[in-house]
Amino acid sequence: MTRATPIHDTVTIHVPFRLVKRGGRKEMQLPAGAAQPRKADNTLVKALARAFRWKRMLESGEYATIAELAAREGITLSYLTRVLRLTLLAPDLVAAILDGRQGPEVTLAKLMEPFPAEWAEQFQSLVAA
Secondary structure (H helix, E strand, C coil), rough: CCCCCCCCCCCCCCCCEEEEECCCCCEEEECCCCCCCCCCCCCHHHHHHHHHHHHHHCCCCCCCHHHHHHHHEEEEEEEEHHHHHHHCCCCCHHHHHHHCCCCCCCCCCHCCCCCCHHHHHHHHHHHCC
């Protein structure tokens, strides 16, 4: 049996990136032009899932009022109405969020603020603000 000779050469790889805070977490941001891996924002996806679940519960008659649903979920009425408003997002924007294509400017904090009801204006208002 022969032993392999060790390789003494050192290889250094430089990967350009910067760290940015996003939603209270640090995230690696690649330089412009680099292929960005698609990764859904779990916070946004969870908020969308809750919003559509709550909408379904209200529409089915399981809960008669938003106040009743908020009490059952153990959250404030204000929070429930702000999250429930996410069901008014344009379908293509919801799909982009679920696929991780929404861009770094679209955050849950930004979506909790008032946004236009018209689907065509939603993306421009989220990116411009």
